[in-house]
Amino acid sequence: MAHDKKHSVWVQGLSIGYGTKVVASKIDFSLAEGELCAVIGVNGAGKSTLLRTLCRLQSKISGNIFMMDHPLESPTAAQLAKILSVVLTEQPASKNLRVQELIALGRQPYTNWVGSLTPSDKILVQDSLKAFLLEELRHQKCHELSDGQLQRVFIARAMAQDTPIIVLDEPTTHLDLYHKVQILKMMQQLAHQNKKTILFTTHEIDLAIQLCDKILILDGRENPFGTPEELIQQKHFEHLFPSEMVEFDEKTGSFKVKK
Protein backbone atom coordinates (compact mmCIF):
# COMPACT_ATOMS: atom_id res chain seq x y z
CA MET A 1 0.00 0.00 0.00
CA ALA A 2 1.66 3.20 -1.11
CA HIS A 3 1.56 6.23 1.11
CA ASP A 4 -0.63 8.44 -1.01
CA LYS A 5 -1.29 12.11 -0.30
CA LYS A 6 -5.02 11.58 -0.60
CA HIS A 7 -5.19 9.31 2.41
CA SER A 8 -6.88 10.81 5.46
CA VAL A 9 -6.26 7.73 7.56
CA TRP A 10 -3.41 5.35 6.85
CA VAL A 11 -2.72 2.37 9.09
CA GLN A 12 0.20 0.05 8.47
CA GLY A 13 1.14 -3.20 10.26
CA LEU A 14 -0.70 -2.12 13.38
CA SER A 15 -0.83 -4.26 16.52
CA ILE A 16 -3.22 -3.23 19.23
CA GLY A 17 -3.87 -4.41 22.77
CA TYR A 18 -3.31 -3.67 26.42
CA GLY A 19 0.24 -3.64 27.69
CA THR A 20 1.83 -6.81 26.34
CA LYS A 21 -1.48 -8.54 25.60
CA VAL A 22 -2.08 -8.34 21.84
CA VAL A 23 -5.76 -8.16 20.90
CA ALA A 24 -5.33 -7.83 17.14
CA SER A 25 -2.34 -7.50 14.84
CA LYS A 26 -1.45 -7.09 11.17
CA ILE A 27 -4.04 -4.38 10.61
CA ASP A 28 -3.54 -2.52 7.33
CA PHE A 29 -5.95 -0.11 5.73
CA SER A 30 -6.24 3.38 4.33
CA LEU A 31 -9.16 5.72 3.87
CA ALA A 32 -9.53 8.62 1.46
CA GLU A 33 -11.39 11.86 2.03
CA GLY A 34 -15.17 11.42 2.11
CA GLU A 35 -15.14 7.65 2.65
CA LEU A 36 -17.44 5.82 5.05
CA CYS A 37 -15.82 2.72 6.52
CA ALA A 38 -17.19 0.09 8.88
CA VAL A 39 -15.07 -2.06 11.17
CA ILE A 40 -16.71 -5.44 11.76
CA GLY A 41 -15.76 -8.59 13.59
CA VAL A 42 -16.98 -10.92 16.30
CA ASN A 43 -17.12 -9.79 19.93
CA GLY A 44 -13.61 -9.50 21.33
CA ALA A 45 -12.00 -9.16 17.89
CA GLY A 46 -10.58 -5.78 18.89
CA LYS A 47 -13.01 -3.36 17.23
CA SER A 48 -13.28 -1.04 20.22
CA THR A 49 -9.58 -1.43 21.00
CA LEU A 50 -8.76 -0.33 17.45
CA LEU A 51 -11.05 2.67 17.82
CA ARG A 52 -9.62 3.67 21.18
CA THR A 53 -6.12 3.37 19.71
CA LEU A 54 -7.07 5.59 16.76
CA CYS A 55 -8.47 8.19 19.19
CA ARG A 56 -5.27 8.01 21.25
CA LEU A 57 -7.28 6.94 24.29
CA GLN A 58 -4.82 4.05 24.54
CA SER A 59 -1.41 3.48 22.97
CA LYS A 60 -0.65 1.07 20.14
CA ILE A 61 1.71 -1.88 20.55
CA SER A 62 3.48 -1.54 17.19
CA GLY A 63 2.94 -0.34 13.64
CA ASN A 64 2.13 3.05 12.14
CA ILE A 65 -0.93 5.26 12.17
CA PHE A 66 -1.08 8.39 10.04
CA MET A 67 -3.87 10.95 10.25
CA MET A 68 -3.87 13.63 7.58
CA ASP A 69 -0.25 12.66 6.75
CA HIS A 70 0.98 13.12 10.32
CA PRO A 71 1.92 10.26 12.65
CA LEU A 72 -0.86 9.99 15.21
CA GLU A 73 1.64 10.52 18.03
CA SER A 74 2.93 13.90 16.85
CA PRO A 75 0.07 16.41 17.30
CA THR A 76 -0.66 17.81 20.75
CA ALA A 77 -4.05 17.02 22.31
CA ALA A 78 -5.29 20.45 21.22
CA GLN A 79 -4.08 19.94 17.63
CA LEU A 80 -5.52 16.43 17.46
CA ALA A 81 -8.91 17.84 18.51
CA LYS A 82 -8.93 19.72 15.18
CA ILE A 83 -8.09 16.58 13.17
CA LEU A 84 -10.21 13.92 14.81
CA SER A 85 -13.57 13.92 16.58
CA VAL A 86 -15.11 10.96 18.35
CA VAL A 87 -18.47 9.46 19.27
CA LEU A 88 -18.07 6.99 22.11
CA THR A 89 -20.47 4.47 23.62
CA GLU A 90 -20.48 6.26 26.96
CA GLN A 91 -23.30 8.52 28.07
CA PRO A 92 -22.65 12.20 28.78
CA ALA A 93 -21.51 12.76 32.36
CA SER A 94 -24.23 15.36 32.81
CA LYS A 95 -27.68 14.42 31.53
CA ASN A 96 -28.81 17.94 32.34
CA LEU A 97 -27.05 19.37 29.29
CA ARG A 98 -29.30 20.77 26.59
CA VAL A 99 -28.97 19.51 23.01
CA GLN A 100 -27.66 22.81 21.73
CA GLU A 101 -25.23 23.23 24.64
CA LEU A 102 -23.84 19.74 24.06
CA ILE A 103 -23.37 20.28 20.33
CA ALA A 104 -21.76 23.67 20.97
CA LEU A 105 -19.16 21.95 23.18
CA GLY A 106 -17.83 20.53 19.91
CA ARG A 107 -16.51 24.01 19.14
CA GLN A 108 -14.21 24.01 22.20
CA PRO A 109 -10.97 23.36 20.29
CA TYR A 110 -11.54 26.64 18.45
CA THR A 111 -12.92 28.92 21.18
CA ASN A 112 -11.00 31.27 23.48
CA TRP A 113 -10.17 30.54 27.15
CA VAL A 114 -13.69 31.29 28.36
CA GLY A 115 -15.24 29.31 25.52
CA SER A 116 -17.36 32.04 23.92
CA LEU A 117 -18.80 31.24 20.50
CA THR A 118 -18.08 33.48 17.53
CA PRO A 119 -20.78 34.00 14.85
CA SER A 120 -19.09 31.39 12.64
CA ASP A 121 -19.09 28.90 15.54
CA LYS A 122 -22.82 29.50 15.95
CA ILE A 123 -23.42 28.90 12.22
CA LEU A 124 -21.65 25.54 12.44
CA VAL A 125 -23.73 24.57 15.47
CA GLN A 126 -26.89 25.51 13.54
CA ASP A 127 -25.76 23.50 10.51
CA SER A 128 -25.12 20.47 12.70
CA LEU A 129 -28.52 20.79 14.37
CA LYS A 130 -30.13 20.98 10.95
CA ALA A 131 -28.20 18.09 9.38
CA PHE A 132 -29.28 15.73 12.15
CA LEU A 133 -32.90 16.95 12.36
CA LEU A 134 -32.44 18.32 15.86
CA GLU A 135 -33.69 21.87 15.40
CA GLU A 136 -36.91 21.24 17.29
CA LEU A 137 -35.11 19.41 20.08
CA ARG A 138 -32.43 22.04 20.60
CA HIS A 139 -33.65 23.16 24.03
CA GLN A 140 -34.43 19.65 25.29
CA LYS A 141 -32.23 18.13 27.95
CA CYS A 142 -30.30 14.92 27.31
CA HIS A 143 -32.28 12.90 29.84
CA GLU A 144 -35.47 13.73 27.92
CA LEU A 145 -34.20 12.22 24.67
CA SER A 146 -34.58 8.72 23.25
CA ASP A 147 -31.48 6.63 22.53
CA GLY A 148 -31.70 7.38 18.82
CA GLN A 149 -32.06 11.11 19.39
CA LEU A 150 -29.13 11.17 21.83
CA GLN A 151 -26.98 9.33 19.31
CA ARG A 152 -27.85 11.94 16.67
CA VAL A 153 -26.89 14.68 19.13
CA PHE A 154 -23.47 13.13 19.66
CA ILE A 155 -22.82 12.72 15.94
CA ALA A 156 -23.96 16.31 15.42
CA ARG A 157 -21.48 17.35 18.10
CA ALA A 158 -18.71 15.55 16.20
CA MET A 159 -19.82 17.35 13.03
CA ALA A 160 -19.68 20.70 14.85
CA GLN A 161 -16.11 19.92 15.87
CA ASP A 162 -15.47 20.19 12.12
CA THR A 163 -12.60 17.71 11.86
CA PRO A 164 -11.64 15.92 8.62
CA ILE A 165 -11.87 12.56 10.42
CA ILE A 166 -14.67 11.24 12.64
CA VAL A 167 -14.57 7.88 14.45
CA LEU A 168 -17.61 6.34 16.11
CA ASP A 169 -17.83 3.36 18.46
CA GLU A 170 -20.94 1.28 17.74
CA PRO A 171 -23.21 4.22 16.85
CA THR A 172 -26.19 1.94 16.11
CA THR A 173 -26.36 -0.29 19.18
CA HIS A 174 -29.60 -0.22 21.19
CA LEU A 175 -31.51 1.22 18.22
CA ASP A 176 -34.34 -0.33 16.24
CA LEU A 177 -33.88 -1.09 12.54
CA TYR A 178 -35.45 2.18 11.38
CA HIS A 179 -33.19 4.30 13.57
CA LYS A 180 -30.15 2.21 12.69
CA VAL A 181 -30.74 2.95 9.02
CA GLN A 182 -31.49 6.61 9.78
CA ILE A 183 -28.21 7.08 11.68
CA LEU A 184 -26.15 5.24 9.06
CA LYS A 185 -27.73 7.22 6.22
CA MET A 186 -26.97 10.46 8.01
CA MET A 187 -23.38 9.34 8.50
CA GLN A 188 -23.13 8.43 4.82
CA GLN A 189 -24.45 11.86 3.89
CA LEU A 190 -21.95 13.52 6.23
CA ALA A 191 -19.11 11.57 4.65
CA HIS A 192 -20.09 12.15 1.03
CA GLN A 193 -21.45 15.70 1.14
CA ASN A 194 -19.20 17.25 3.79
CA LYS A 195 -16.14 15.24 2.67
CA LYS A 196 -15.53 13.72 6.09
CA THR A 197 -13.65 10.47 6.53
CA ILE A 198 -15.79 8.39 8.85
CA LEU A 199 -14.75 5.16 10.53
CA PHE A 200 -17.14 3.26 12.79
CA THR A 201 -17.47 -0.11 14.46
CA THR A 202 -20.69 -2.05 14.06
CA HIS A 203 -22.41 -5.42 14.25
CA GLU A 204 -24.81 -4.50 11.43
CA ILE A 205 -22.90 -6.30 8.68
CA ASP A 206 -25.75 -6.36 6.15
CA LEU A 207 -26.37 -2.61 6.57
CA ALA A 208 -22.65 -1.89 6.35
CA ILE A 209 -22.46 -3.85 3.10
CA GLN A 210 -25.24 -1.72 1.65
CA LEU A 211 -24.09 1.69 2.87
CA CYS A 212 -20.32 1.75 3.35
CA ASP A 213 -17.59 2.56 0.87
CA LYS A 214 -15.05 0.36 2.65
CA ILE A 215 -15.16 -2.39 5.25
CA LEU A 216 -12.42 -3.64 7.55
CA ILE A 217 -13.00 -7.17 8.87
CA LEU A 218 -11.15 -8.01 12.07
CA ASP A 219 -11.06 -11.81 11.82
CA GLY A 220 -7.95 -12.43 13.92
CA ARG A 221 -5.97 -13.62 10.87
CA GLU A 222 -5.35 -11.37 7.88
CA ASN A 223 -7.92 -8.62 8.68
CA PRO A 224 -9.19 -8.15 5.09
CA PHE A 225 -10.03 -4.64 3.95
CA GLY A 226 -11.76 -3.42 0.80
CA THR A 227 -15.04 -2.41 -0.79
CA PRO A 228 -18.06 -4.55 0.19
CA GLU A 229 -18.15 -6.05 -3.33
CA GLU A 230 -14.50 -7.08 -3.24
CA LEU A 231 -14.92 -8.68 0.17
CA ILE A 232 -18.02 -10.58 -0.98
CA GLN A 233 -16.21 -11.85 -4.09
CA GLN A 234 -13.24 -12.96 -2.04
CA LYS A 235 -15.68 -14.80 0.26
CA HIS A 236 -14.40 -13.12 3.41
CA PHE A 237 -17.81 -12.92 5.05
CA GLU A 238 -18.23 -16.69 4.87
CA HIS A 239 -15.53 -17.27 7.45
CA LEU A 240 -16.63 -14.58 9.86
CA PHE A 241 -18.87 -16.85 11.95
CA PRO A 242 -18.76 -20.62 12.57
CA SER A 243 -20.46 -22.05 9.46
CA GLU A 244 -22.64 -24.59 11.27
CA MET A 245 -24.77 -21.78 12.69
CA VAL A 246 -25.07 -19.07 10.01
CA GLU A 247 -24.23 -18.85 6.35
CA PHE A 248 -23.61 -15.83 4.16
CA ASP A 249 -25.81 -15.26 1.15
CA GLU A 250 -23.79 -13.53 -1.58
CA LYS A 251 -26.82 -12.47 -3.60
CA THR A 252 -28.54 -10.52 -0.82
CA GLY A 253 -25.39 -9.60 1.11
CA SER A 254 -26.83 -10.88 4.37
CA PHE A 255 -26.52 -13.73 6.84
CA LYS A 256 -29.03 -16.55 7.17
CA VAL A 257 -29.56 -18.91 10.06
CA LYS A 258 -28.90 -22.52 9.03
CA LYS A 259 -31.97 -24.65 9.45
Next chain:
Amino acid sequence: MGQSRSYTFSFLLLGVALLLSLLLNISSGSVTIPFSSIISALSGGSLEVESWNYIIWNFRIPKALTAILVGGGLSLSGLLMQTLFRNPLAGPFVLGISSGASLGAALLLMGFALLPGMSILGFVNDISVAIAASIGSFLVLLVVMLVANRIKDTMALLIIGLMFGSITSALVSVMAYFTSAENLQRFIFWSFGSIGNLSGNQVALLGSIVGIGLVLSILSMKQLNAFLLGDNYARSLGISIKKSRLLIITATGILAGGITSFAGPIAFVGLAVPHLTRQIFDTMEHRVLIPAVFLYGAILMLLCDLIAQLPNSASVLPINAITSLVGGPMVIWLLVRKRKMLF
Protein backbone atom coordinates in the same frame (compact mmCIF):
# COMPACT_ATOMS: atom_id res chain seq x y z
CA MET B 1 -21.91 26.89 25.05
CA GLY B 2 -24.73 27.80 22.75
CA GLN B 3 -26.99 29.55 25.13
CA SER B 4 -29.39 31.97 23.57
CA ARG B 5 -31.31 32.85 26.71
CA SER B 6 -30.12 35.75 28.76
CA TYR B 7 -29.87 35.56 32.50
CA THR B 8 -29.63 39.29 33.12
CA PHE B 9 -32.95 39.41 34.95
CA SER B 10 -32.09 36.48 37.23
CA PHE B 11 -28.73 38.03 38.07
CA LEU B 12 -30.43 41.35 38.82
CA LEU B 13 -32.81 39.51 41.13
CA LEU B 14 -29.93 37.80 42.94
CA GLY B 15 -28.10 41.10 43.26
CA VAL B 16 -31.11 42.78 44.87
CA ALA B 17 -31.65 39.77 47.15
CA LEU B 18 -27.99 39.91 48.22
CA LEU B 19 -28.27 43.61 49.03
CA LEU B 20 -31.49 43.09 51.01
CA SER B 21 -30.18 40.14 53.00
CA LEU B 22 -26.97 42.06 53.67
CA LEU B 23 -28.92 45.01 55.09
CA LEU B 24 -31.18 42.69 57.05
CA ASN B 25 -28.16 40.83 58.42
CA ILE B 26 -26.39 44.01 59.50
CA SER B 27 -29.49 45.52 61.06
CA SER B 28 -30.21 42.59 63.34
CA GLY B 29 -28.33 41.47 66.42
CA SER B 30 -28.43 41.42 70.19
CA VAL B 31 -28.35 45.22 70.33
CA THR B 32 -31.32 46.83 68.60
CA ILE B 33 -30.20 49.57 66.21
CA PRO B 34 -32.86 51.42 64.15
CA PHE B 35 -32.75 50.74 60.42
CA SER B 36 -32.32 54.45 59.64
CA SER B 37 -29.17 54.53 61.77
CA ILE B 38 -27.78 51.52 59.91
CA ILE B 39 -28.31 53.29 56.60
CA SER B 40 -26.71 56.50 57.79
CA ALA B 41 -23.77 54.62 59.28
CA LEU B 42 -23.23 52.75 56.02
CA SER B 43 -23.41 55.98 54.01
CA GLY B 44 -20.72 57.50 56.18
CA GLY B 45 -22.89 59.65 58.46
CA SER B 46 -22.41 59.97 62.20
CA LEU B 47 -24.69 58.27 64.70
CA GLU B 48 -26.30 59.61 67.85
CA VAL B 49 -25.02 56.65 69.88
CA GLU B 50 -21.26 56.19 69.52
CA SER B 51 -21.35 52.48 70.49
CA TRP B 52 -23.69 51.73 67.56
CA ASN B 53 -21.07 52.93 65.14
CA TYR B 54 -18.54 50.67 66.83
CA ILE B 55 -20.87 47.66 66.74
CA ILE B 56 -21.72 48.15 63.09
CA TRP B 57 -18.19 48.68 61.80
CA ASN B 58 -16.27 46.35 64.09
CA PHE B 59 -18.66 43.53 64.58
CA ARG B 60 -21.60 43.35 62.19
CA ILE B 61 -19.94 44.30 58.90
CA PRO B 62 -16.95 41.93 59.32
CA LYS B 63 -19.43 39.18 60.22
CA ALA B 64 -21.63 39.91 57.19
CA LEU B 65 -18.59 39.94 54.91
CA THR B 66 -17.45 36.64 56.42
CA ALA B 67 -20.90 35.18 55.76
CA ILE B 68 -20.69 36.26 52.11
CA LEU B 69 -17.18 34.82 51.66
CA VAL B 70 -17.96 31.59 53.50
CA GLY B 71 -21.32 30.96 51.80
CA GLY B 72 -20.15 31.90 48.32
CA GLY B 73 -16.83 30.09 48.59
CA LEU B 74 -18.23 26.83 49.98
CA SER B 75 -20.98 26.77 47.35
CA LEU B 76 -18.48 27.38 44.58
CA SER B 77 -16.27 24.54 45.80
CA GLY B 78 -19.37 22.32 45.86
CA LEU B 79 -20.13 23.21 42.24
CA LEU B 80 -16.57 22.40 41.17
CA MET B 81 -16.68 19.05 42.97
CA GLN B 82 -20.01 18.05 41.46
CA THR B 83 -18.76 18.70 37.95
CA LEU B 84 -15.34 17.14 38.49
CA PHE B 85 -16.69 14.00 40.13
CA ARG B 86 -19.83 13.83 37.95
CA ASN B 87 -21.72 13.27 41.13
CA PRO B 88 -24.66 15.33 42.41
CA LEU B 89 -23.78 14.40 45.98
CA ALA B 90 -20.20 15.68 45.86
CA GLY B 91 -19.25 18.60 48.07
CA PRO B 92 -16.27 19.91 50.01
CA PHE B 93 -16.90 17.28 52.69
CA VAL B 94 -16.74 14.38 50.28
CA LEU B 95 -13.09 14.87 49.34
CA GLY B 96 -12.14 14.71 53.00
CA ILE B 97 -10.92 18.31 52.95
CA SER B 98 -13.23 19.39 55.76
CA SER B 99 -12.36 16.31 57.79
CA GLY B 100 -8.70 17.16 57.29
CA ALA B 101 -9.39 20.56 58.80
CA SER B 102 -11.20 18.91 61.71
CA LEU B 103 -8.25 16.61 62.27
CA GLY B 104 -5.85 19.56 62.36
CA ALA B 105 -8.02 21.42 64.85
CA ALA B 106 -8.57 18.29 66.93
CA LEU B 107 -4.84 17.57 67.09
CA LEU B 108 -4.19 21.06 68.40
CA LEU B 109 -7.14 21.22 70.80
CA MET B 110 -7.10 17.66 72.09
CA GLY B 111 -4.15 15.71 70.72
CA PHE B 112 -1.32 17.77 72.22
CA ALA B 113 -2.85 17.58 75.67
CA LEU B 114 -2.49 13.81 75.56
CA LEU B 115 1.28 14.07 75.30
CA PRO B 116 2.96 14.06 78.70
CA GLY B 117 4.21 17.40 79.93
CA MET B 118 2.50 19.47 77.24
CA SER B 119 0.36 22.41 78.19
CA ILE B 120 -1.84 23.71 75.43
CA LEU B 121 -3.14 26.78 77.20
CA GLY B 122 -0.20 28.86 76.06
CA PHE B 123 -0.74 28.65 72.35
CA VAL B 124 -4.39 27.89 71.74
CA ASN B 125 -6.29 30.79 70.27
CA ASP B 126 -8.43 31.44 67.21
CA ILE B 127 -5.44 31.99 64.94
CA SER B 128 -3.53 28.89 65.96
CA VAL B 129 -6.68 26.79 65.50
CA ALA B 130 -7.16 28.29 62.03
CA ILE B 131 -3.54 27.50 61.16
CA ALA B 132 -3.81 23.93 62.46
CA ALA B 133 -7.04 23.39 60.51
CA SER B 134 -5.49 24.78 57.29
CA ILE B 135 -2.49 22.51 57.67
CA GLY B 136 -4.82 19.55 58.22
CA SER B 137 -6.97 20.28 55.19
CA PHE B 138 -3.98 20.90 52.95
CA LEU B 139 -2.30 17.68 54.03
CA VAL B 140 -5.43 15.73 53.11
CA LEU B 141 -5.67 17.71 49.87
CA LEU B 142 -2.06 16.89 49.05
CA VAL B 143 -2.69 13.17 49.53
CA VAL B 144 -5.89 13.35 47.47
CA MET B 145 -4.00 15.13 44.67
CA LEU B 146 -1.25 12.50 44.70
CA VAL B 147 -3.89 9.79 44.48
CA ALA B 148 -5.73 11.72 41.76
CA ASN B 149 -2.60 11.68 39.64
CA ARG B 150 -2.32 7.91 39.92
CA ILE B 151 -5.97 6.94 39.67
CA LYS B 152 -7.84 7.79 36.51
CA ASP B 153 -11.30 6.85 37.71
CA THR B 154 -13.11 9.77 39.34
CA MET B 155 -15.52 7.42 41.10
CA ALA B 156 -12.60 5.72 42.86
CA LEU B 157 -11.22 9.10 43.85
CA LEU B 158 -14.58 10.01 45.36
CA ILE B 159 -14.60 6.83 47.44
CA ILE B 160 -11.03 7.48 48.55
CA GLY B 161 -12.13 10.94 49.68
CA LEU B 162 -14.94 9.37 51.69
CA MET B 163 -12.50 6.90 53.27
CA PHE B 164 -10.19 9.76 54.27
CA GLY B 165 -13.19 11.38 55.90
CA SER B 166 -13.97 8.21 57.88
CA ILE B 167 -10.36 7.71 58.95
CA THR B 168 -9.95 11.28 60.14
CA SER B 169 -13.24 11.28 62.03
CA ALA B 170 -12.24 7.99 63.68
CA LEU B 171 -8.96 9.58 64.80
CA VAL B 172 -10.91 12.55 66.13
CA SER B 173 -13.19 10.18 68.08
CA VAL B 174 -10.20 8.43 69.62
CA MET B 175 -8.77 11.75 70.75
CA ALA B 176 -12.16 12.87 72.03
CA TYR B 177 -12.40 9.71 74.12
CA PHE B 178 -9.12 10.29 75.92
CA THR B 179 -9.11 14.05 76.23
CA SER B 180 -10.32 16.15 79.15
CA ALA B 181 -13.85 17.52 79.20
CA GLU B 182 -12.54 21.05 78.91
CA ASN B 183 -10.53 20.37 75.74
CA LEU B 184 -13.38 18.39 74.23
CA GLN B 185 -15.63 21.34 74.81
CA ARG B 186 -13.25 23.65 72.94
CA PHE B 187 -13.22 21.29 69.99
CA ILE B 188 -17.00 20.89 69.99
CA PHE B 189 -17.38 24.67 69.93
CA TRP B 190 -15.00 24.94 66.97
CA SER B 191 -16.94 22.21 65.16
CA PHE B 192 -20.20 24.13 65.61
CA GLY B 193 -18.81 26.60 63.12
CA SER B 194 -18.69 30.31 63.64
CA ILE B 195 -18.50 33.29 61.38
CA GLY B 196 -18.79 35.94 64.06
CA ASN B 197 -15.37 36.31 65.63
CA LEU B 198 -13.06 37.26 62.81
CA SER B 199 -11.10 40.53 63.04
CA GLY B 200 -10.84 42.93 60.13
CA ASN B 201 -7.42 41.52 59.20
CA GLN B 202 -8.68 37.96 59.31
CA VAL B 203 -11.61 38.87 57.07
CA ALA B 204 -9.16 40.42 54.62
CA LEU B 205 -7.07 37.24 54.67
CA LEU B 206 -10.16 35.09 54.15
CA GLY B 207 -11.17 37.44 51.34
CA SER B 208 -7.87 36.93 49.54
CA ILE B 209 -8.10 33.14 49.96
CA VAL B 210 -11.61 33.07 48.50
CA GLY B 211 -10.43 35.49 45.79
CA ILE B 212 -7.67 33.10 44.72
CA GLY B 213 -10.17 30.22 44.64
CA LEU B 214 -12.54 32.31 42.56
CA VAL B 215 -9.82 33.23 40.05
CA LEU B 216 -8.76 29.58 39.68
CA SER B 217 -12.40 28.58 39.13
CA ILE B 218 -12.83 31.22 36.45
CA LEU B 219 -9.64 30.01 34.76
CA SER B 220 -11.05 26.49 34.58
CA MET B 221 -14.52 27.37 33.24
CA LYS B 222 -13.90 25.95 29.77
CA GLN B 223 -12.47 22.70 31.14
CA LEU B 224 -15.39 22.38 33.55
CA ASN B 225 -17.82 22.63 30.63
CA ALA B 226 -15.89 19.92 28.76
CA PHE B 227 -15.96 17.66 31.82
CA LEU B 228 -19.77 17.66 31.55
CA LEU B 229 -19.33 15.21 28.66
CA GLY B 230 -17.04 12.89 30.62
CA ASP B 231 -13.26 12.48 30.76
CA ASN B 232 -12.83 10.73 27.39
CA TYR B 233 -14.85 13.33 25.50
CA ALA B 234 -13.03 16.12 27.31
CA ARG B 235 -9.73 14.59 26.23
CA SER B 236 -10.96 14.33 22.63
CA LEU B 237 -11.71 18.06 22.76
CA GLY B 238 -8.04 18.74 23.47
CA ILE B 239 -8.37 19.24 27.24
CA SER B 240 -5.45 18.04 29.35
CA ILE B 241 -7.26 15.96 31.94
CA LYS B 242 -4.47 15.81 34.52
CA LYS B 243 -3.72 19.52 34.41
CA SER B 244 -7.36 20.58 34.54
CA ARG B 245 -8.14 18.17 37.35
CA LEU B 246 -5.22 19.50 39.36
CA LEU B 247 -6.37 23.08 38.77
CA ILE B 248 -9.94 22.33 39.83
CA ILE B 249 -8.94 20.28 42.88
CA THR B 250 -6.56 23.03 43.97
CA ALA B 251 -9.33 25.62 43.63
CA THR B 252 -11.65 23.49 45.75
CA GLY B 253 -8.99 22.80 48.33
CA ILE B 254 -8.12 26.47 48.71
CA LEU B 255 -11.79 27.44 49.01
CA ALA B 256 -12.98 24.65 51.30
CA GLY B 257 -9.78 24.32 53.33
CA GLY B 258 -9.31 28.06 53.82
CA ILE B 259 -12.93 28.65 54.77
CA THR B 260 -13.17 25.66 57.13
CA SER B 261 -10.03 26.70 58.95
CA PHE B 262 -11.49 30.14 59.70
CA ALA B 263 -15.15 29.32 60.18
CA GLY B 264 -15.17 25.68 61.24
CA PRO B 265 -16.82 22.87 59.33
CA ILE B 266 -20.04 24.31 57.89
CA ALA B 267 -22.25 21.59 56.48
CA PHE B 268 -24.65 21.38 53.55
CA VAL B 269 -23.93 24.73 51.89
CA GLY B 270 -21.47 23.22 49.42
CA LEU B 271 -23.79 20.37 48.53
CA ALA B 272 -27.16 22.15 48.47
CA VAL B 273 -26.50 25.55 46.89
CA PRO B 274 -25.45 24.32 43.41
CA HIS B 275 -28.71 22.36 43.18
CA LEU B 276 -30.80 25.29 44.43
CA THR B 277 -29.07 27.61 41.96
CA ARG B 278 -29.96 25.33 39.04
CA GLN B 279 -33.61 25.84 39.94
CA ILE B 280 -33.27 29.48 38.86
CA PHE B 281 -30.48 29.22 36.31
CA ASP B 282 -31.56 26.23 34.28
CA THR B 283 -28.24 25.67 32.55
CA MET B 284 -25.02 23.72 32.94
CA GLU B 285 -22.87 26.53 31.52
CA HIS B 286 -20.22 27.32 34.13
CA ARG B 287 -19.83 30.88 32.90
CA VAL B 288 -23.33 31.45 34.29
CA LEU B 289 -23.23 29.00 37.19
CA ILE B 290 -19.99 30.17 38.84
CA PRO B 291 -21.17 33.74 39.60
CA ALA B 292 -24.74 32.56 40.27
CA VAL B 293 -23.71 29.87 42.75
CA PHE B 294 -21.42 32.30 44.54
CA LEU B 295 -24.19 34.91 44.91
CA TYR B 296 -26.79 32.33 45.96
CA GLY B 297 -24.44 30.83 48.57
CA ALA B 298 -23.68 34.29 49.96
CA ILE B 299 -27.39 35.10 50.30
CA LEU B 300 -28.20 31.78 51.95
CA MET B 301 -25.36 32.17 54.44
CA LEU B 302 -26.44 35.72 55.35
CA LEU B 303 -29.97 34.45 55.99
CA CYS B 304 -28.76 31.41 57.96
CA ASP B 305 -26.67 33.73 60.10
CA LEU B 306 -29.73 35.92 60.59
CA ILE B 307 -31.61 32.91 61.96
CA ALA B 308 -28.62 31.83 64.04
CA GLN B 309 -28.40 35.06 65.97
CA LEU B 310 -32.04 34.74 67.02
CA PRO B 311 -33.35 38.28 66.48
CA ASN B 312 -34.01 40.19 69.70
CA SER B 313 -32.07 37.78 71.85
CA ALA B 314 -28.55 37.71 73.17
CA SER B 315 -27.79 34.08 72.38
CA VAL B 316 -26.35 32.78 69.10
CA LEU B 317 -27.09 29.31 67.77
CA PRO B 318 -24.30 27.25 66.17
CA ILE B 319 -24.24 28.15 62.47
CA ASN B 320 -23.47 24.55 61.48
CA ALA B 321 -26.79 23.43 62.99
CA ILE B 322 -28.70 26.13 61.12
CA THR B 323 -27.17 25.35 57.71
CA SER B 324 -28.02 21.66 58.21
CA LEU B 325 -31.55 22.48 59.37
CA VAL B 326 -32.11 24.72 56.36
CA GLY B 327 -30.07 22.74 53.80
CA GLY B 328 -31.21 19.22 54.67
CA PRO B 329 -34.94 19.70 54.09
CA MET B 330 -34.20 21.73 50.93
CA VAL B 331 -32.26 18.84 49.39
CA ILE B 332 -34.96 16.35 50.42
CA TRP B 333 -37.63 18.61 48.93
CA LEU B 334 -35.67 18.85 45.68
CA LEU B 335 -35.27 15.08 45.51
CA VAL B 336 -38.94 14.38 46.22
CA ARG B 337 -40.08 16.96 43.71
CA LYS B 338 -37.76 15.99 40.89
CA ARG B 339 -37.58 12.28 41.80
CA LYS B 340 -33.98 12.12 40.71
CA MET B 341 -31.01 14.32 41.27
CA LEU B 342 -29.14 15.32 38.17
CA PHE B 343 -26.20 17.60 38.04
